[in-house]
Amino acid sequence: MPTLEIDQLLNREQVAERLLDASDKHSFDPDVEVAWDALEDGKWCIPEKLVSLYGTPMWEAMPLEQRLDLSRHEAASTASIGIWFEIILMQLLTRHMYDLDYLSDHVRYALTEIADECRHSKMFARMIRRLDCPLYRPDALxxxxxxxIKTYATTPGAFTATLLCEEILDRMQRQIFPDESVQPMVRDVTRIHVVEESRHIRYAREELARQMRVCGPVERRWTRFSSGVAAVVVAESIISPEVYANVGLDREEALRQARASAHRGETLRWSAEKLTSFLQETGVIAGPIATGLWRRARLL
Structure with missing residues (x-):
């Protein structure tokens, strides 16, 4: 085995060993750690500046009660799509592990991450029920x-998709759990998710950088294209258009205003700026097609 590959393998194992140790010290049981009954009148479910219609003419016309209600449904939409993302990520991780050494720390950590994602999905489902909201599914397309994406993504494409889901939500959730204007239950859920997802992000970033160093030109081009498609999917899925109808708004007009909102576009770019900088450095975002897709998603 060439020296470069030996160095990469050792680094991969060292990273996994540290992440396994952190998992032993800082993992949570949501059934115990979340104050599931802590719902208070007059509190947001996400900070108002993160609500998709914030700053639009429709938002200005909405009474406070309806704004709070929209934040509740948008929190449920984000959690619903979070479950869908987690299910895709677990499949991508099992694909990644399939031909690797099952005794390695790298695979042990991938299995640990899958266990985390299972807990997160159950936690999100319980939060949606406590918020008395429906499950918001993405549309057919x-x-x-x-x-x-989950079937045809390359290995670096799979880790890019992982980071897409995790880093965008992570940056938004870091605004939620310290905010005392937000429901205590939601703050508990986001705190757990942020702490545990930080390990997943480190694992995915390390592996993506490693994979992009060694993949061939065809795989690299396909990774760029499929990752751009994933960016559009993620950005357009976080908030379901059905949330607007469920709080008594005109669905199509609300969707139009949200998509035209400069504040919303800036919020999306802000949520992804650390990720897009990293992906440009590693060569995932490069060329007119991939760059165009990321701009179409309003993440760049």
Missing amino acids: VRFLGRF
């Missing part, structure tokens, strides 16, 4: 694109 987005579900098809998700199926495409």
Whole structure:
């Protein structure tokens, strides 16, 4: 084995060993750690500046009660799509592990991450029920694109998709759990998710950088394209258009205003700026097609 590959393998194991140790010290049981009954009148479910319609003419016309209600449904939409993302990520991780050494720390950590994602999905489902909201599913086209990504993504493409889901939500959730204007239950859920997802992000970043160093030109081009498609899927899935109808708004007009909102576009770019900088450095975002897709998603 060439020296470079030996160095990369050792680094991969060293990273996994540290992440396994952190998992032993800082993992949570949501059934115990979340104050599931802590719902208070007059509190947001996400900070108002993160609500998709914030700053639009429709937002200015909405009474406070309806704004709070929209934040509740948008929190449920984000959690619903979070479950869908987690299910895709677990499949990508099992694909990644399939031909690797099952005794390695790298695979042990991948299995640990899958266990984390299972807990997170159950936690999100319980939060949606406590918020008395429906499960918001992506539309048929987005579900098809998700199926495409989980089936045909390259290994670096799979880790890019992982980071897409995790880093965007992570940056938004870091604004939620310290905010005392937000429901205590939601703050508990986001705190757990942020702490445990930080390990997943480190694992995915390390592996993506490693994979992009060694993959061939065809795999690199396909990774760029499929990752751009994933960016569009993620950005357009976080908030379901159905949330607007469920709080008594005109669905199509609300969707139009949200998509035209400069504040919303800036929020999306802000949520992804650390990720897009990293992906440009590693060569995932490069060339007119991939760059165009990321701009189409309003993440760049």
